[in-house]
Amino acid sequence: MTNSNYDxxxxxxxxNGLVCASYLAKSGRKVLVxxxxxxxxxxxxxxxxxxxxxxxxxxxxLTQLNPKVASDLALQRHGLKLAASDLKTVAxxxxxxxxxxxxxxxxxxxxxxxxxxxxxxxxxxxxxxxLNGFFSKRPPTLVDRSLGxxxxxxxxxxxxxxxxxxxxxxxxxxxxxNIYDVAxxxxxxxxxxxxxxxxxxxxxxxxxxxxxxVYGYLxxxxxxxxxxxxxxxxxxxxxxxxxxxxxxxxxxxxxxxYNSAVARVDMDDCRAVGVVLESGxxxxxxxxxxxxxxxxxxxxxxxxxxxxxxxxxxxxxFRARGVSAKLHLALDELPRFTxxxxxxxxxxxxxxxxxxxxxxxxNHAKYGEYSxxxxxxxxxxxxxxxxxxxxxxxxxxxxxxxxxxELKGGWxxxxxxxxxxxxxxxxxxxxxxxxxxxxxxxxxxxDLEAEFGMTGGHWHHGELxxxxxxxxxxxxxxxxxxxxxxxxxxxxxxxHPGGGVMGLAGRNAAREVIRQEKAA
Amino acid sequence: xxxxxxxxxxxxxxxxxxxxxxxxxxxWTLWAGYTTPNSYENIELEYFAARNSTGVFDLTPMTKYRIxxxxxxxxxxxxxxxxVRKLKPGRVGYTVWCNDAGMVHDDGTIFHLSEGVYRLCxxxxxxDWLQCSAMGFDVEIIDETEAVAGLAVQGPTSCATLRKxxxxxxxxLKPFGITTFPFxxxxxxxxxxxxxxxxxxxxWIAPQHAEALWDALFEAGKDYMIRPMGSEAxxxxxxxxxxxxxWEDFVPAEQMVRHGRARSPFELGLGWLVDFKKGHxxxxxxxxxxxxxxxxxxxxxxxxxxNKPAEHSFILNKAGDVVGHVTSAAWxxxxxxxxxxxxxxxxxxxxxxxxxxxIYYTRELHWTRLLSPCKVLNGxxxxxxxxxxxxxxxx
Numbered sequence: 083m084t085n086s087n088y089d090x091x092x093x094x095x096x097x098n099g100l101v102c103a104s105y106l107a108k109s110g111r112k113v114l115v116x117x118x119x120x121x122x123x124x125x126x127x128x129x130x131x132x133x134x135x136x137x138x139x140x141x142x143x144l145t146q147l148n149p150k151v152a153s154d155l156a157l158q159r160h161g162l163k164l165a166a167s168d169l170k171t172v173a174x175x176x177x178x179x180x181x182x183x184x185x186x187x188x189x190x191x192x193x194x195x196x197x198x199x200x201x202x203x204x205x206x207x208x209x210x211x212x213l214n215g216f217f218s219k220r221p222p223t224l225v226d227r228s229l230g231x232x233x234x235x236x237x238x239x240x241x242x243x244x245x246x247x248x249x250x251x252x253x254x255x256x257x258x259x260n261i262y263d264v265a266x267x268x269x270x271x272x273x274x275x276x277x278x279x280x281x282x283x284x285x286x287x288x289x290x291x292x293x294x295x296v297y298g299y300l301x302x303x304x305x306x307x308x309x310x311x312x313x314x315x316x317x318x319x320x321x322x323x324x325x326x327x328x329x330x331x332x333x334x335x336x337x338x339x340y341n342s343a344v345a346r347v348d349m350d351d352c353r354a355v356g357v358v359l360e361s362g363x364x365x366x367x368x369x370x371x372x373x374x375x376x377x378x379x380x381x382x383x384x385x386x387x388x389x390x391x392x393x394x395x396x397x398x399x400f401r402a403r404g405v406s407a408k409l410h411l412a413l414d415e416l417p418r419f420t421x422x423x424x425x426x427x428x429x430x431x432x433x434x435x436x437x438x439x440x441x442x443x444x445n446h447a448k449y450g451e452y453s454x455x456x457x458x459x460x461x462x463x464x465x466x467x468x469x470x471x472x473x474x475x476x477x478x479x480x481x482x483x484x485x486x487x488e489l490k491g492g493w494x495x496x497x498x499x500x501x502x503x504x505x506x507x508x509x510x511x512x513x514x515x516x517x518x519x520x521x522x523x524x525x526x527x528x529d530l531e532a533e534f535g536m537t538g539g540h541w542h543h544g545e546l547x548x549x550x551x552x553x554x555x556x557x558x559x560x561x562x563x564x565x566x567x568x569x570x571x572x573x574x575x576x577x578h579p580g581g582g583v584m585g586l587a588g589r590n591a592a593r594e595v596i597r598q599e600k601a602a
Numbered sequence: 603x604x605x606x607x608x609x610x611x612x613x614x615x616x617x618x619x620x621x622x623x624x625x626x627x628x629x630w631t632l633w634a635g636y637t638t639p640n641s642y643e644n645i646e647l648e649y650f651a652a653r654n655s656t657g658v659f660d661l662t663p664m665t666k667y668r669i670x671x672x673x674x675x676x677x678x679x680x681x682x683x684x685x686v687r688k689l690k691p692g693r694v695g696y697t698v699w700c701n702d703a704g705m706v707h708d709d710g711t712i713f714h715l716s717e718g719v720y721r722l723c724x725x726x727x728x729x730d731w732l733q734c735s736a737m738g739f740d741v742e743i744i745d746e747t748e749a750v751a752g753l754a755v756q757g758p759t760s761c762a763t764l765r766k767x768x769x770x771x772x773x774x775l776k777p778f779g780i781t782t783f784p785f786x787x788x789x790x791x792x793x794x795x796x797x798x799x800x801x802x803x804x805x806w807i808a809p810q811h812a813e814a815l816w817d818a819l820f821e822a823g824k825d826y827m828i829r830p831m832g833s834e835a836x837x838x839x840x841x842x843x844x845x846x847x848x849w850e851d852f853v854p855a856e857q858m859v860r861h862g863r864a865r866s867p868f869e870l871g872l873g874w875l876v877d878f879k880k881g882h883x884x885x886x887x888x889x890x891x892x893x894x895x896x897x898x899x900x901x902x903x904x905x906x907x908x909n910k911p912a913e914h915s916f917i918l919n920k921a922g923d924v925v926g927h928v929t930s931a932a933w934x935x936x937x938x939x940x941x942x943x944x945x946x947x948x949x950x951x952x953x954x955x956x957x958x959x960x961i962y963y964t965r966e967l968h969w970t971r972l973l974s975p976c977k978v979l980n981g982x983x984x985x986x987x988x989x990x991x992x993x994x995x996x997x
Contacts, residue, residue, distance in 0.1 A: 352882045386738030387680050388886040390702035395734045
């Protein structure tokens with residue numbers, strides 16, 4: 083059966099796919115979103131992992147949702163509700179002496195560190211503003227530029243120049259280096275430095291000493307620029323975000339079909355003309371936009387034989403090795419972290435005592451091993467949202483690093499042993515927590531890949547490093563959402579500016595589709 | 603005593619003992635890692651052997667890849683610009699392959715040895731590109747350069763010589779056909795192909811039979827004025843035939859350093875090799891765009907006035923502006939023409955353009971500058987009827 087009533091088909095109802103579909107539908111196009119799963123949101127998902135216990139099974143905090151996208155799509159009207167916002171970040175000390183971040187304000191460190199951090203925060207806010215300007219547009223190509231590309235580059239140059247001499251020099255200096263050096267340059271407190279480093283390496287196959295980690299850090303500062311003093315916990319889990327995006331897309335006129343996995347992109351005369359579902363059904367449209375990651379979209383759904391060999395090599399070499407595992411615990415009661423005020427238990431908790439601790443944890447991943455002493459970002463959403471667990475019970479969600487996608491010996495044998503290491507580490511910070519666990523679940527990058535269809539189980543659909551970012555994202559030949567395959571676009575985290583529940587990739591992609599179709 | 607460094611480094615073809623014995627000029631060169639002769643005795647004699655009797659050229663250093671597996675046809679079709687599906691088993695096809703930008707990596711021949719088994723025969727090594735092209739295909743690629751020895755046997759009496767050697771029935775092999783004969787206890791593969799623009803064959807055999815093949819060939823060719831030829835004489839016949847050569851007439855795209863110096867098939871006069879109807883192949887999109895927007899260069903064969911080869915000459919228009927340059931040139935004795943292959947900037951090289959080759963030559967330290975008028979040649983320069991005749995004439 084062939085159905086050809088659509089102007090555009092979006093592959094995948096992840097948040098960027100839905101954002102893209104919404105803008106396209108608003109432009110008057112007839113849009114279909116095809117989604118393999120039974121629900122919307124992609125990695126912004128909620129899942130019951132034990133009877134009565136629900137957790138955000140992918141992303142667990144809302145850090146940097148773009149406010150323009152949120153208001154354009156009226157996400158609040160479509161059901162997005164925050165259970166808590168402006169979460170503090172707590173850098174846990176095993177001895178009970180914690181460092182607490184509240185926006186630009188710190189407690190638990192010296193007055194000198196406090197003022198250094200406040201200055202650091204303000205400076206990064208300015209850098210985030212520059213990035214946001216650049217993130218909100220189609221990235222320019224570096225050769226064969228159009229006038230618009232040249233203007234984008236000039237605007238970036240202008241934004242950097244108008245930072246002022248000192249800030250400009252600092253941005254150009256630190257932009258390419260590692261967070262380890264930058265943190266050492268500014269701060270004394272080990273916990274503070276480790277917490278800053280965590281923001282540079284979360285989700286990445288990088289340690290604090292890896293180049294590009296400052297970029298990763300700045301990337302997360304977009305949330306600060308958007309006026310969030312800290313991450314937010316979504317009522318009902320991150321699945322609510324997915325549902326709100328889906329409702330917004332449907333309200334805009336897009337149609338969403340669930341349980342409809344795409345087997346391949348339908349090609350005719352070297353042009354993308356539709357999608358073929360795993361059921362065998364073919365649906366055609368003038369334009370196909372993929373929210374799937376670049377390797378899945380180009381390597382699998384289109385297939386290397388349909389691409390030029392040199393471009394195939396770039397797709398193949400695109401780095402997308404996830405190292406973040408998700409830990410989900412069903413707890414009989416609220417755990418107590420040593421020395422932590424219960425008022426802070428629902429905040430964003432970081433388990434990483436020093437930068438070297440994180441670097442050593444990363445060392446294992448380099449050689450295909452899991453960390454013997456992993457670093458974690460922990461949240462207990464049930465502190466703010468009791469609907470996620472039975473009365474009095476709690477759910478803990480943690481991002482655990484490092485768990486390499488390719489584990490020596492395989493995850494089948496390594497899975498339980500790593501989970502035990504993670505639980506023991508938690509126990510060291512929250513004595514007694516292991517006894518509270520009624521169900522535990524560890525999703526390795528392989529599990530995340532299977533659950534969300536992301537190559538390598540990588541949140542950003544591919545490493546966010548400068549050789550794969552900005553005007554290089556995901557790879558030369560596909561940096562402006564359009565791919566070398568006529569009629570096929572990318573709109574997911576693999577496209578500029580990248581992942582995190584932000585929505586800009588989807589919005590930029592929709593604008594590019596509209597622009598190109600107008601030009602044609 | 604330790605062998606000199608260069609003798610350790612260079613490879614010898616399996617014919618080397620015979621080649622060395624006949625190479626009176628002791629004029630050796632390096633070709634793809636092999637020691638090969640520029641000439642054997644006299645370039646003119648070698649040239650005239652290829653044109654009037656039989657010239658033999660050791661082409662073992664040509665890079666040979668064997669490509670097989672369930673997806674080999676689809677793989678080849680995505681690799682090269684021609685429609686490989688039309689190349690039947692037992693046939694050879696000339697083609698080019700391009701990078702993503704539609705720039706030529708190399709030109710060469712595809713031998714469809716048997717159903718789904720291909721040999722790609724090329725000037726440049728390109729395993730990296732072949733491997734990178736293999737993603738998504740179930741194919742096996744083997745470099746068999748060293749495993750297959752090759753001899754080109756070219757010229758009017760080539761068929762007669764080979765028949766005398768025992769290859770009876772060879773006269774019925776069509777141009778670009780492949781056939782096999784038993785040879786000693788091995789197998790001799792013969793293709794009616796060559797780089798001379800004349801009747802000729804290429805013989806392919808396992809290295810252990812190479813010397814015996816050479817001996818049998820020269821024994822059979824005694825009465826047919828057989829003569830080995832070096833790369834200098836081959837260079838002359840190929841220019842006369844109008845064939846291009848990597849590094850002379852184009853820079854292989856994969857090895858180009860300076861942006862924009864490579865050439866597309868259209869810019870090498872090989873647009874006829876590009877088939878847009880066959881489905882996707884590497885460079886297709888770029889070549890389609892070039893077809894729509896126009897090429898940067900035009901490749902032409904020029905008949906240059908006089909008899910001074912226009913090697914490395916600039917080509918000027920009537921106003922004296924440089925509009926291109928010569929890539930290969932030679933005075934061609936059989937065509938009796940002063941031939942130049944040239945790359946001209948568009949739109950120059952249209953039929954009625956008046957063009958001049960700026961030629962410098964010296965006679966006993968006396969330099970002369972010529973502005974020789976050139977005429978663009980559209981047809982072949984040298985194409986004897988026997989090249990295409992089947993059965994091949996038996997001189």
